[in-house]
Amino acid sequence: VSTEVQMPDVGDRPLPDDRLKEMLHLLKLCRYFDERMEALYRQGRLPGAIYSGRGQEGTHVGVAFPLEPQDSLFVTHRDLSAQLTKGLDLKRVMAQFWGRIDGYLRGRDGNSHIGDWNGSRTFAVISHLPIAYPVAVGAAFAYQRAGDRRVALAICGDGATSNGRWHEAINTSSVFQLPVVWVVNNNQFAYSTPNPVEFHTPTIAERASAYGIPGVRVDGADVLEVYGAARDAIERARTGGGPTLIESVSLRWRGHAGHDPAKYMPTELLEHYMAEKDPVRTFEEWILSEGVMTKDDVDAMAERIEQEFDEGYAFAQSSPFPEPGDVTKGLWVEDGYWDAEPGRAGGTEAG
Amino acid sequence: MSATAPQVEAGAAGHGAEPRGKRSEDGQATYLIAIAEALWEEMERDERVYMLGEDIGVYGGAFKVTEGFIEHFGAERVVDTPIAEETIVGMAVGSAMEGLRPVAEFQYADFMSSGFDEITTVLARYHYRTGVRLPVVLRAPSGGGVRASNFHSTNPEPWFAHAPGLKVVCPAFPSDAKGLLKSAVRDDNPVVYLEHKWIYRRIKEHVSEDPDFLVPLGKADVKRQGTDVSIVTYGAMVHKALEAAENLAGRGVSAEVVDLRSIVPLDEETVLDSIAKTSRALVLYESHRFLGVGAEVAALIAERAFEHLDAPVVRLAPPNTPVPFSPPLEDAYLPQVADIEAAVERLSAW
Numbered sequence: 034v035s036t037e038v039q040m041p042d043v044g045d046r047p048l049p050d051d052r053l054k055e056m057l058h059l060l061k062l063c064r065y066f067d068e069r070m071e072a073l074y075r076q077g078r079l080p081g082a083i084y085s086g087r088g089q090e091g092t093h094v095g096v097a098f099p100l101e102p103q104d105s106l107f108v109t110h111r112d113l114s115a116q117l118t119k120g121l122d123l124k125r126v127m128a129q130f131w132g133r134i135d136g137y138l139r140g141r142d143g144n145s146h147i148g149d150w151n152g153s154r155t156f157a158v159i160s161h162l163p164i165a166y167p168v169a170v171g172a173a174f175a176y177q178r179a180g181d182r183r184v185a186l187a188i189c190g191d192g193a194t195s196n197g198r199w200h201e202a203i204n205t206s207s208v209f210q211l212p213v214v215w216v217v218n219n220n221q222f223a224y225s226t227p228n229p230v231e232f233h234t235p236t237i238a239e240r241a242s243a244y245g246i247p248g249v250r251v252d253g254a255d256v257l258e259v260y261g262a263a264r265d266a267i268e269r270a271r272t273g274g275g276p277t278l279i280e281s282v283s284l285r286w287r288g289h290a291g292h293d294p295a296k297y298m299p300t301e302l303l304e305h306y307m308a309e310k311d312p313v314r315t316f317e318e319w320i321l322s323e324g325v326m327t328k329d330d331v332d333a334m335a336e337r338i339e340q341e342f343d344e345g346y347a348f349a350q351s352s353p354f355p356e357p358g359d360v361t362k363g364l365w366v367e368d369g370y371w372d373a374e375p376g377r378a379g380g381t382e383a384g
Numbered sequence: 385m386s387a388t389a390p391q392v393e394a395g396a397a398g399h400g401a402e403p404r405g406k407r408s409e410d411g412q413a414t415y416l417i418a419i420a421e422a423l424w425e426e427m428e429r430d431e432r433v434y435m436l437g438e439d440i441g442v443y444g445g446a447f448k449v450t451e452g453f454i455e456h457f458g459a460e461r462v463v464d465t466p467i468a469e470e471t472i473v474g475m476a477v478g479s480a481m482e483g484l485r486p487v488a489e490f491q492y493a494d495f496m497s498s499g500f501d502e503i504t505t506v507l508a509r510y511h512y513r514t515g516v517r518l519p520v521v522l523r524a525p526s527g528g529g530v531r532a533s534n535f536h537s538t539n540p541e542p543w544f545a546h547a548p549g550l551k552v553v554c555p556a557f558p559s560d561a562k563g564l565l566k567s568a569v570r571d572d573n574p575v576v577y578l579e580h581k582w583i584y585r586r587i588k589e590h591v592s593e594d595p596d597f598l599v600p601l602g603k604a605d606v607k608r609q610g611t612d613v614s615i616v617t618y619g620a621m622v623h624k625a626l627e628a629a630e631n632l633a634g635r636g637v638s639a640e641v642v643d644l645r646s647i648v649p650l651d652e653e654t655v656l657d658s659i660a661k662t663s664r665a666l667v668l669y670e671s672h673r674f675l676g677v678g679a680e681v682a683a684l685i686a687e688r689a690f691e692h693l694d695a696p697v698v699r700l701a702p703p704n705t706p707v708p709f710s711p712p713l714e715d716a717y718l719p720q721v722a723d724i725e726a727a728v729e730r731l732s733a734w
Binding site for chain 2: 105137138139141142148150151156157159161164165166167168169170171172173174175176178179185197198201202204205208363364365366367370371372
């Protein structure tokens, strides 16, 4: 297991300044979105469920940031921040949360069970984790066969590493030496179940050796460390070096879902992570200390993010619901539902 | 592919040879050869089509359907996988998302339960949720009657018929097997293609050699015309029904045999037309009687052909137990020709 991360030489910083600013924007946007959505949920103004990724933004932004547009991303309900990093439009994301026709899935699925395959190349999230791992094997198989240097990157949580598909997919990807990167967002809890009840090895990363692939363990609070590991793994996959397993360690700051107060979470552990291992604040402080941005720049960025959110919220509220008469459409390709613009007569008040 | 198949010399029986060459001397094809021909022709026609599964390459598949394929099409298009059914289905899905047209083979339909989540949760639902097309075919040998016991005799068609988004096909004749499989490979929706292992080498007939010979999905076929009773069935039971109908004809009872061919979509009109003609329905099927395919067909007839019926709809199907091994037990489990004749005679007496 290697935790060494080699940063590329771009002067004294690992990325050009505009990319660093972009990274901070994503981190702050994802944090702000997560907080505001939870507030709306608690006020009863958001239907359905929410799955907070707070505290894990360093993992989400870090692993998705080095992907090229044509690379594919397979994630879980907890990883909306990774999908936003890959390019999802906040307006359409919010339309999905409110079940509207302008959501990516036209109201066929809700909340962070989202995806935009034909645009940002992200798989539409399915709850049965790690159900997308085997699908990522198939995408990587297609890239290898085409010889087009594309890469699939899949994220699951620590909980999903206990499931047989985790083994199946990693094993198969190694047998065929496929261009895929396996990421485990180890936030230390699977719903209420802590790591020691999920697996008996000291780390998840060391399980890579069982598959004959490299395993790397990184600090999810350090977005640049995560980024470096992901960039190296993606490059290895792209150049025929096969799969890599990356374990990025953080803590889930909120419950499994909006309804879960997470009373099982040790208070001291949570307080420690919130005080010492906040990936957003840590990176913002680094940006300021490096002089990449000034305090005024960062404040202006925060204001823009609030605006982005408010615009997304307004867009979602004004987008119509799907038409009830369309409920059976789109099951089969030949009915043409997904090839045409959907009906917009569903109104904006829930029936 | 870094995992390359060992090179095998062509020329030995089956190696690298077109399945059409394995027809009988009078040009007839068994059900198994017809399936192999369909795969071969579709692989030849479309580079995007590839096969994956366990032991389908050098070994040629558990039932030898793909014998000779790897030598002709190569290991990149005839992909031997680890024994990992969830991942076989997931691979099919992921590669279909990237424009390929995978045909995955299960060694037995029973083992589809080992890939169930990827089939019913991912493959079936993805297009309805997202509009992304998944042209995936899952082939699997189904059904009993060959003393294969509990875990090699399942009829899983109701499982998949109850997962909206999957087409489900159960051919009974070589021509239908070939034409339906070619249609399935060309279809942009996922198709579960269940080939009945009892039929594989028992039934042969003249089969079209036209590379564009297709049988449409979702269309039933009346295999024998009759006037007194309709036997609505599919799969291996079609052959039992035809034998029973022949015997009944000698006793003055005229039975019509409707072969559903596809379970999803279900050809309701052909079923209803037959009932309108005969006014009596025996629904014969090999999945379990309780909530099996025939339960839906019986409900369809009761709802939409009530005014034509002269007798209650009768179902004949295996009991709600696993498939037992011992020959007397399996024979008691499966509907037999004599059972069909008795049921038809009871119906025709109304």
